[in-house]
Amino acid sequence: LEKIIEKATAFKPQNRYQSVEEMIYDLKNIDKMSEGYIKKIKKRATTIYSLFGTLILGGLLLGTGVLYSQMATTDAYKQALATGKTSQNIDSLLEASKILPNEVEPYMELVQIYRSSGHFTSEDEFQLLGALQSNIPSLKDGAGDLLYQVGQLYWFYYPQNGQTKSVPWFEQAKEFGVSDKNQHLLSIYLELGTFKKGILSSITDNSDSGMYKKYWAALSELETEMGSDPQLQLTYLQSVFDVIDSYSGGLKSDGLTLEDLTTVFDKAVTSVSTYTGKTDAQNKEKAELQNRVETVRNKLNTTYGKR
Numbered sequence: 001l002e003k004i005i006e007k008a009t010a011f012k013p014q015n016r017y018q019s020v021e022e023m024i025y026d027l028k029n030i031d032k033m034s035e036g037y038i039k040k041i042k043k044r045a046t047t048i049y050s051l052f053g054t055l056i057l058g059g060l061l062l063g064t065g066v067l068y069s070q071m072a073t074t075d076a077y078k079q080a081l082a083t084g085k086t087s088q089n090i091d092s093l094l095e096a097s098k099i100l101p102n103e104v105e106p107y108m109e110l111v112q113i114y115r116s117s118g119h120f121t122s123e124d125e126f127q128l129l130g131a132l133q134s135n136i137p138s139l140k141d142g143a144g145d146l147l148y149q150v151g152q153l154y155w156f157y158y159p160q161n162g163q164t165k166s167v168p169w170f171e172q173a174k175e176f177g178v179s180d181k182n183q184h185l186l187s188i189y190l191e192l193g194t195f196k197k198g199i200l201s202s203i204t205d206n207s208d209s210g211m212y213k214k215y216w217a218a219l220s221e222l223e224t225e226m227g228s229d230p231q232l233q234l235t236y237l238q239s240v241f242d243v244i245d246s247y248s249g250g251l252k253s254d255g256l257t258l259e260d261l262t263t264v265f266d267k268a269v270t271s272v273s274t275y276t277g278k279t280d281a282q283n284k285e286k287a288e289l290q291n292r293v294e295t296v297r298n299k300l301n302t303t304y305g306k307r
Helices: 002-008 020-028 035-087 090-099 105-117 122-138 143-157 162-176 180-204 211-225 230-253 258-274 280-303
Strands: none
Touching: 002 020, 035 090, 035 105, 090 105, 090 122, 105 122, 105 143, 122 143, 143 162, 143 180, 143 230, 162 180, 180 211, 211 230, 230 258, 230 280, 258 280
16 A cells, blocks of 8 residues: 555656556455565566476477487488498398488389399288388378389289289379379380289179270280380290280170281290390290290180181
């Protein structure tokens, strides 16, 4: 009350209450004007400021720690990746993929190592899938092209049913999106692989009509796309031999003539004779195709009643 009276009777008018409302407010809150209350408020404010300062300092320290941890992680990743790329060390690349599992590059390097070896065994498959499969949803840019490369790995190098097992990978690649240069070949692989994956069940339930013609058209597109790639060339030649040998009756029922098939087959036979593979495995497969020429030709002629 003393403080209110002193303020109301201050010598200088500007230090007095400027309105009745101001004095009424202080009278209603007179308990808050005591020295004890003011000290209490100051102490509370000091505590709040101290806690706030501690919080800021803790945040700065935490941010510094996180930044340091991120830098250390990035350095470890780069070192493992560099070692893997330089020495073609699979263990180093697998370690890099564990450190930053959403980066595409370690997996891409692994795929290239398997391709360079000319084979993709079930042990290799277990190794690659153990690192890659659970991380596919979180992969960064380039995921589609990586999955496309994995599909090719199965298609060219897996020992059994590789073309069938490649289909899910090509389907995922299509969902993620691939670069322009891979889009057309991706659609061809999908068409050829889907045929091989589903043809037996379609024959069983009598729904295979039209599938052979689509497959043959996809082969024609593959011929225009394969260029000078020896692996693609071999895939095309094997596919021509296989489909005529196994499904010439289906091709006939889908409307393809003996002339249609003979023209393509004769050209394929010529290509086999001039084909030069880059690996022993490719040249071995070439020799196997050469040994099948007469068998496949006889199958074709028999299907169309030519003797």
